[in-house]
Structures are given as structure tokens and as C-alpha cells.
Amino acid sequence: MSDLFDGFIQALMLIFTLDKDLYVISGRSLQVTLTATLIASLVGIPFGSWLAVSNFRFRSSIIVLINALMGLPPVVIGLLVYLLLSNSGPFGVFNLLFTPMAMIIAQFLIILPIIASVSHRTIRSLWEEYRDFFVSLNATRWQIILTLIKDARRSLVTASLAGFGRGIGEVGAIMIVGGNIDHATRVLTTAISLETSRGNFNLAMALGIILILLSITINFLIHITVKSKYEQLDDQL
Amino acid sequence: MTNYKINGTDLILEKNNHNLLGPITFELLNSSCIIILGQNGAGKTSFLRLLHGLDKPKSGLLTWDPYIGLEEQSFIFQSPVILKRSVLENVVYPLLLRGVSRTDSVSKAEHWLEKTSLIHKANEPALSLSGGEKQRMVIARSLICSPKLLFLDEPTVNLDGESKLTIENLLKQAINEGTKIIMATHDLGQVKRLGGDIVFLHHGKIVEIGSVALFFNKPKTDAAFKFLQGEILQ
Amino acid sequence: MKNFIALITIIFCQYFLMNPTFANDSNFKFAVTTSFHNSGLSDVLIPNLERDTGLIVDLLVVGTGQALKLGSRGDVDAILVHSRAAEEQFIKSGFAPYRREIMYNDFVLIGSKHDPAMVKEIKNLGLILQTIKNSESKFISRGDDSGTHQLELSLWLNSGLAPKEFSVNWYWEVGAGMGAALNIASELSAYVISDRASWLNFGRKGDLMILFEGDPQLFNQYSYLPVSVTKYPNIAYKNARSVEDWLVSETAGKLIENYKIKGESLFFPNPK
Numbered sequence: 255m256s257d258l259f260d261g262f263i264q265a266l267m268l269i270f271t272l273d274k275d276l277y278v279i280s281g282r283s284l285q286v287t288l289t290a291t292l293i294a295s296l297v298g299i300p301f302g303s304w305l306a307v308s309n310f311r312f313r314s315s316i317i318v319l320i321n322a323l324m325g326l327p328p329v330v331i332g333l334l335v336y337l338l339l340s341n342s343g344p345f346g347v348f349n350l351l352f353t354p355m356a357m358i359i360a361q362f363l364i365i366l367p368i369i370a371s372v373s374h375r376t377i378r379s380l381w382e383e384y385r386d387f388f389v390s391l392n393a394t395r396w397q398i399i400l401t402l403i404k405d406a407r408r409s410l411v412t413a414s415l416a417g418f419g420r421g422i423g424e425v426g427a428i429m430i431v432g433g434n435i436d437h438a439t440r441v442l443t444t445a446i447s448l449e450t451s452r453g454n455f456n457l458a459m460a461l462g463i464i465l466i467l468l469s470i471t472i473n474f475l476i477h478i479t480v481k482s483k484y485e486q487l488d489d490q491l
Numbered sequence: 492m493t494n495y496k497i498n499g500t501d502l503i504l505e506k507n508n509h510n511l512l513g514p515i516t517f518e519l520l521n522s523s524c525i526i527i528l529g530q531n532g533a534g535k536t537s538f539l540r541l542l543h544g545l546d547k548p549k550s551g552l553l554t555w556d557p558y559i560g561l562e563e564q565s566f567i568f569q570s571p572v573i574l575k576r577s578v579l580e581n582v583v584y585p586l587l588l589r590g591v592s593r594t595d596s597v598s599k600a601e602h603w604l605e606k607t608s609l610i611h612k613a614n615e616p617a618l619s620l621s622g623g624e625k626q627r628m629v630i631a632r633s634l635i636c637s638p639k640l641l642f643l644d645e646p647t648v649n650l651d652g653e654s655k656l657t658i659e660n661l662l663k664q665a666i667n668e669g670t671k672i673i674m675a676t677h678d679l680g681q682v683k684r685l686g687g688d689i690v691f692l693h694h695g696k697i698v699e700i701g702s703v704a705l706f707f708n709k710p711k712t713d714a715a716f717k718f719l720q721g722e723i724l725q
Numbered sequence: 726m727k728n729f730i731a732l733i734t735i736i737f738c739q740y741f742l743m744n745p746t747f748a749n750d751s752n753f754k755f756a757v758t759t760s761f762h763n764s765g766l767s768d769v770l771i772p773n774l775e776r777d778t779g780l781i782v783d784l785l786v787v788g789t790g791q792a793l794k795l796g797s798r799g800d801v802d803a804i805l806v807h808s809r810a811a812e813e814q815f816i817k818s819g820f821a822p823y824r825r826e827i828m829y830n831d832f833v834l835i836g837s838k839h840d841p842a843m844v845k846e847i848k849n850l851g852l853i854l855q856t857i858k859n860s861e862s863k864f865i866s867r868g869d870d871s872g873t874h875q876l877e878l879s880l881w882l883n884s885g886l887a888p889k890e891f892s893v894n895w896y897w898e899v900g901a902g903m904g905a906a907l908n909i910a911s912e913l914s915a916y917v918i919s920d921r922a923s924w925l926n927f928g929r930k931g932d933l934m935i936l937f938e939g940d941p942q943l944f945n946q947y948s949y950l951p952v953s954v955t956k957y958p959n960i961a962y963k964n965a966r967s968v969e970d971w972l973v974s975e976t977a978g979k980l981i982e983n984y985k986i987k988g989e990s991l992f993f994p995n996p997k
Contacts (some may be wrong), residue, residue: 341799341957343534351800352754352783384990386545387572392561393588407576433785438752448786451904452763 261459266469268460273394276461280468283441286354286428287421288328288472290361291369298366302373303399307381317374323367326448332427335360352439356431364427365417372413377402411480415473422469442468495559495640495671496520497542502551504537504695505508512695514551519673523666524687527675531644532694535675536569539642542673543610563590565638568644571629579613582632589636603631607661619671623654630661634670643664643674647681649710659684679719683707691715693724753964754801756792757787758872759902761805761947764830764922766984766990770972773980778967788902796820799957803965807872807947821950827972828981828992831921831944832876834937835907837914849857850940851884858886861895863905863915868898869896872945877918907933920945925986927935947992972996 268276310354337343337352339359350356379404388398405412427442432439434448442465449458496518503513512534519525519542527535534634540546543566565585574581579600586596604610607627612703617628626646633641643662647655659681666672676682682689684704689706691699691714699706699715708717714724757933759794761767762784771782785792785801793811797820805827806812814825834853836844842862844853857864866888867874881888888896897915899906903923910917911931919927924935951965971977973996981994 341959343798346799349502352785384572386540386566389545389562390543390561390566391588392583397588401574407575433783433787435785437781438783449901451759452926453904453908455928 258459264456264460265463269464275304276464278437279440279442279445280464281440282354283422283443283465284468284472286357286441287361287424289415290358290365290421291418292368293358294362294365294417295410298369298417299373299403299410299413300399302370303377303403304395305370306374306378307395307398307402317371319412320371322372324371326364326367327426328364328424329426329430331363332360332430335427336430344449351431352433352435354432354439356430356448357439357441360427360431361421361424361480365421368420369413369417372416373410376409376413380406382464408480411476415476417467417473422465422472453464494521494557496556496611498552498554500552500554502541502553504541504546505549506546508547510695512541515695515697517690517697517700519690522532522664522688523671524685525673525690526682526685526687527672527673527690527692528628528677528679528682528718529675529692530677530718533692534691535677536644537568537695538690538692539644539673539675539680543642554579559639562636563639564642565633565636565640566642567629567644567646568632570646571625573617573620573625573629576617577614578609578617578628581628582635582647585632585636599635603635604628606664607631608657621654623650623657624688626650626654626658627661630665632657634665638670641670641672643672645675645677647676647678655681691718733834742809745790751781751961752783753780753803753961753968754783754785755803755805755913755968756795756801757788757805758789758807759786759904760807760873760920760923761869762786763902763904763926764920764961765986766922766992769980769984770977773976774837774971775975776954776966778964778971779965780964788869789872789875793820796952799952799960801970802953802961803948803949805947807945809946809948810875811872812948812950815950819953819956819961821953822955824948824950825969826946826948826995826997827977828994828996830992831938832873832943832945833921833924833935834916835910835919835924835933836916836936836979838932838934839914840936841914842916845936847937850880850937852941854881854884854886857916858891858895862893863913864896865910865915865917866896866926867903867906868900869902871902873903873918873920876925876943876945880918883942905965921989922986922991925989925991946995 285424305313316444339348339356340346341351343413350359361484368429379403381398388401393401423443425447428439428441429444429447432444434440442461446458446461446465449461499515499517501514501516504511520715529535529539537546541548542562544561545566547648574584582600582603583593583596586599587593595618601610601613604613607630609624609627609631612624617625620628630646647658650658662669662672662674662685674685686703689699689703690697691706693714701711706715707719710719717724757767767784771784775782785795787795789806789808790810792806793815795801796804796815797818815821816824842860844856844859847853847856866877873943878888897909903919904927906917907919907923907927908929909915911929911933912930916936941955949969949970951962952960954960954962977993978996981992982990984991
């Protein structure tokens with residue numbers, strides 16, 4: 255347990271002495287996961303919503319597939335992206351391997367099924383409530399989707415945050431496609447992995463604590479900025 | 492002035508193999524206010540939904556002469572959908588869906604909010620309104636599109652007396668301005684106050700059709716008679 | 726909602742402006758093994774290398790198997806590994822034109838001071854291994870095809886034993902790095918073969934100690950292999966040449982020799 259306590263102390267010291275490496279890799283963790291989450295949201299929320307209001311033959315199969323993809327180990331996705339971006343692979347010409355962009359791509363693929371699945375469930379249940387209303391107004395499909403997204407915005411932000419949570423703690427995929435290169439692709443999780451393998455448990459623990467604090471801060475910031483008088487009302491009702 | 496004739500022939504409405512309505516045959520002619528009356532479970536909501544086109548009949552024929560399209564009808568549900576936005580945004584919503592410009596929509600909405608005495612709450616979250624205020628807002632949201640035909644499913648159930656009267660006055664105003672109303676209720680007092688014609692339902696069948704005055708003074712059927720006496724029909 | 730968008734935009738712009746997301750093509754991509762990095766030697770050599778050659782080195786610290794894989798796919802410009810057999814196969818397959826020996830370090834046998842197999846007094850490596858096997862005392866193997874793993878396997882084979890047939894009751898293949906393997910050995914008071922550098926740097930020794938060292942079988946040769954530019958024309962072969970020349974230079978040699986942990990040299994330069 256002394257490792258845990260030492261970890262706390264070390265974490266505080268790193269933060270308050272404005273340790274440059276710490277700030278750079280923390281910033282990079284955020285850069286990668288926030289970007290991936292944002293793009294995954296821009297794709298996943300409309301897709302999940304569209305899926306919720308559409309009725310076609312393969313709908314159930316797609317839903318089953320998305321839910322299954324959520325259970326795929328991130329490492330496997332990392333391997334897939336590596337093979338695609340490798341010099342010997344189809345997209346080698348873009349020179350994306352071992353860059354933050356490769357990490358963003360891998361995390362995007364990991365986060366997308368989560369956001370699509372949660373969006374689908376949220377929008378579906380809201381749609382069942384609003385369905386007759388839309389029919390009566392003769393709304394088009396995209397009008398329906400936009401209205402539902404707007405009304406479900408709080409839950410959809412939660413979906414994005416769930417995706418963010420998955421991404422910020424992920425290490426397997428970004429280790430493979432990023433390479434944990436010192437000044438270029440090292441992030442909090444890969445640094446933790448490295449320090450653990452070196453036996454530097456104090457430092458690894460400290461970085462872990464900082465990672466959790468970072469995650470809490472982001473969640474908190476997003477919750478207070480999305481809150482408006484409408485959301486406060488939700489809490490009361 | 493809208494003239495209409497709705498004919499139903501041997502219509503049956505089912506859900507999950509359970510008979511909700513019918514077989515029913517009827518003609519609804521041009522009334523400014525038709526009241527669908529009956530106990531809970533009589534099939535009032537089903538009847539409204541059938542007329543509006545929300546549910547398709549299992550068999551039978553429903554014809555309109557002339558045809559009144561969906562855009563010229565409006566439906567107020569028993570638990571209306573209140574969008575998670577301001578009162579004003581709720582009221583402009585149907586117009587925006589139809590492609591009306593934002594400026595025009597907003598000025599029309601403000602006009603209707605004045606008419607329904609909600610203008611002071613225009614920028615409040617719609618969900619913060621009281622039951623009566625919500626209902627007025629929903630009426631404004633429906634009437635803003637100037638529908639020829641307005642369906643209402645028990646619009647004043649759960650409202651206090653004062654709110655009830657306010658709503659009924661709004662409906663009377665709408666009728667005066669040319670909107671035809673088809674409304675479900677089980678409130679006899681309301682029927683008397685609004686007047687018009689009645690379709691009396693029981694167990695999914697049409698028991699009586701006629702004017703309100705005749706229904707109250709000279710009910711033709713036993714069921715109608717018992718209902719008017721305040722009995723619960725089996 | 727507007728605040729939210731503003732917040733996200735600020736975080737992004739700040740970060741994207743400061744840090745590139747895309748590759749800098751002129752960086753030298755170099756895959757090295759975890760034992761080289763964990764020893765701390767790379768923290769001494771690489772900055773000097775960068776300063777003297779003017780290159781920026783993207784250092785990928787991976788297991789030997791992965792380093793070879795990256796090289797075979799042309800994803801790095803050169804590799805530094807310590808697994809002769811695998812290196813020769815690599816060259817045979819055409820992924821590198823040659824190998825250049827740079828330095829060597831040694832491995833040690835680590836075990837608990839309680840020494841359940843009682844091998845402390847035995848002075849012969851083959852006998853020690855046989856005793857461990859016969860007593861079925863817990864032994865941790867890297868099990869990850871790394872240079873260390875290959876060396877450990879060859880030690881068993883040289884003693885006439887077949888690791889493939891070892892029972893899982895005592896021979897544990899952990900598929901992890903040296904630090905992790907040492908950690909497990911520490912927790913279980915088991916035996917393990919480790920490179921000296923990782924051992925000296927290891928922070929949780931517990932009751933582990935060096936039980937045997939010095940046999941030539943335990944010497945570990947590090948070699949540099951530039952990835953074949955014939956196979957992968959976009960390899961930075963000129964830079965790979967500069968790095969190679971630097972690694973075999975006197976400057977590098979001195980840095981390697983003078984790198985000590987607790988007063989002990991870990992690596993010995995032996996460029997040909």
C-alpha cells in the first residue's frame with residue numbers, strides 16, 4: 255500500500271512542479287481521445303439514430319453486429335489498423351503509422367460501436383414515445399432524426415462520454431499503432447505500461463492517478479457546460 | 492369554410508388480434524364540432540386514430556369527400572409530446588417542418604401565444620408549464636398551421652375547472668374561425684357546453700349518432716339512456 | 726450548448742497548434758528491444774546520437790519479435806536486437822543486407838535467497854538447470870520469442886533438456902517483458918534468467934539475488950540491422966548508414982563502456 259501512497263505524492267509533485275513531460279503526454283492523451291470521440295460521435299450518433307427510426311430487413315443483424323463489436327478487444331483493432339497503415343499495407347503511402355493520427359484512427363474504430371449502440375437505444379425509446387406525433391405532422395425521416403437528437407441531447411452526450419472513457423484508458427491498440435515513441439506518440443496509458451514494465455510502480459501509479467483526475471475533469475466540464483435551464487428542469491422532474 | 496363528408500363502411504380495427512373497433516358504418520357530415528363520447532375503453536381514441544390515419548383498418552372502407560390531406564389536419568394526443576425546448580420553439584415547430592421561414596414562423600407563433608395567453612412564457616422551457624398551460628400551448632401549436640380539421644383526444648382530462656373553461660373557449664374560438672373539430676371526451680358537462688354532434692361509442696361499436704341536443708333530450712338507445720343517467724355500462 | 730462547443734474548440738486548437746498529428750518523414754524510425762531501453766543505455770546514447778548526426782530518432786521500444794516484424798514490413802528504418810539466429814533468418818529473407826555487431830552484455834540467473842532447488846553452490850550452468858528441472862522448482866520464462874527468451878531456450882537445449890516438454894507445474898511461460906517477468910519471479914520466489922541491466926534497474930527485488938553468472942553461454946550480442954532499401958525503397962538508408970557509423974564509432978564506444986549502474990558496467994562495445 256505504500257506504493258499507492260507514494261504514487262499520490264508523486265502525482266501531486268508532477269502536477270505542481272509543472273513537469274513538462276507530464277503536461278505534454280497528458281495533452282496528447284486528450285488530443286487523441288477527444289478527437290477520436292468527437293469524430294466517432296459525429297458518425298455514430300446520426301448512424302445510431304437513423305438505425306433507430308428505420309425499418310428494414312437487416313436492421314436487427316446490424317444491431318447485433320454493433321453490440322458484438324463493442325466486445326472486441328482494442329488490441330485486435332490496433333492490429334488491424336497497423337496492418338492497414340503499415341508500409342507493406344494498403345495505406346502505407348500515407349505514412350500514418352507511429353503518429354497520433356494513427357492512434358486517433360484506431361480509437362475512433364474502438365469508440366464508434368459504443369456510441370452507435372447507446373445512441374440507437376436512446377433514440378429508439380424516445381422515438382417510440384414521439385412516433386405518432388411525427389406521423390401526424392408528416393415529418394420526413396431526417397426531420398425526425400434531427401428532432402430526436404436534439405431532444406435526447408443530454409443522453410447522447412453521456413453516450414459520447416462513455417466512448418471517451420473507453421478511449422482515454424485504452425492502451426493496447428495505441429501501443430501498436432503509435433509505438434509509444436518518446437516525444438511523438440507517448441500518452442498517459444502507454445507511459446504507465448512502460449513504467450510498470452520497468453518496475454517503476456510509483457511513477458506508474460502517479461500517472462494512473464493523473465489519468466483518473468483528467469478523466470473526471472473532462473466529465474465534469476462537459477456536464478456543466480451542457481447543463482442549461484432545460485437540463486436543470488430534467489433533474490427536478 | 493371547409494365542407495367535408497367522411498364515410499366509413501364496415502370498418503374493423505384490430506391490434507394484436509384484439510378487436511378495438513367495429514364493424515362500424517357511419518357518415519360524418521360537415522359538423523363544426525363532432526364529439527366522440529363513451530366510457531373509458533369504448534374505443535374513442537381508436538376511432539380518432541382511425542379517422543386521422545394513424546392506424547389502418549383491418550377491413551372496410553374509409554372515404555373522404557373531398558379528401559383532406561394530412562397537412563390540413565392536426566391531432567392533439569391525450570399525452571401530447573412536449574419537445575425539450577422553449578414554449579416558442581415548440582409552437583413554431585410544425586411551421587419549420589413545412590419549410591416556413593423562421594421570421595414568419597416566429598411572428599405567427601407570437602400571435603398564437605398571445606391568443607392563448609402564453610406570450611409571457613414564450614422563452615420558458617415548455618416542460619416547466621402547468622398542465623393547463625401545456626394544453627394551451629399544444630392547441631396553439633396545432634392551430635398555428637390553420638388546420639381544416641382538428642382532432643383532440645380528451646384535451647381537458649386532469650385539468651381544473653378554470654383551465655377546462657379556458658381550453659373550451661379556445662376551441663369555440665377556433666370553431667368560429669373555421670376549424671372543424673372532432674373531439675373525444677367522457678365529460679358530459681363538456682359535451683353540453685360545446686354542443687355540435689355526437690358519436691356515442693360502446694365496446695367499439697357506434698351506438699348512436701346525432702346532434703347533442705337530441706342525444707340529451709331524446710336518446711334513442713338504452714345504452715345512451717343509461718349513460719346519461721350516470722350508470723356504468725357493462 | 727455554445728459553451729460546450731467553445732470549450733472543445735479551445736482544447737483542440739491549443740493542442741493541434743502545438744503538436745503535429747502527422748508524421749515527420751525525416752525522423753529516423755528505429756526499433757530497439759526492451760532490454761536495451763530498460764537498461765537506461767538508450768537514454769544516454771540516443772541524445773548523443775541525435776546531436777552528432779543531426780537526426781531526430783523515433784525510438785520504438787518493442788520485443789525482439791516485434792522489432793523483426795516491423796523491419797520485415799518496412800515500417801522502421803533499422804533495428805537493434807540480440808538474437809543471432811533470428812537475425813540471420815532475417816537477412817536470409819532479404820529484409821536486411823547484413824548485421825553489424827555493436828556491443829554485448831550478459832545474462833544472469835536470478836533466484837530467491839531461499840533457493841528451493843539448492844543451486845547456489847553449483848558452479849556449472851548445465852548442472853544448475855538440470856537440478857532446477859529435476860526438483861520442479863518454479864522457473865519463469867519470457868515465453869515471448871524475445872532475444873532473452875531465445876537465449877534461455879538455448880541454455881536448456883545446451884544442457885540436453887527439452888523445454889517443450891517441461892511441465893506447466895514449474896515452468897511458467899509468461900509472455901511478458903523482462904520487468905514483468907522479474908516481478909512475477911519476485912512474487913513467487915522463482916528462478917528466472919534476466920539480462921544484467923534489467924536486473925540492476927529492477928526496483929522490486931524482494932528476496933531475489935544473482936545465483937549464477939559469468940558463463941560465456943550467457944553473453945548476449947547486440948547487432949544493428951538496417952532494413953533493406955532494395956525491398957523498401959522509401960527507407961531512409963542514408964540515415965541508417967549514419968546511425969550505424971555512429972554506433973560503431975569511438976564516441977559511442979566510450980559512452981557504452983562508461984555507462985554504469987551502481988558502479989558496474991553493463992555493456993561492452995565490440996564493433997567489428
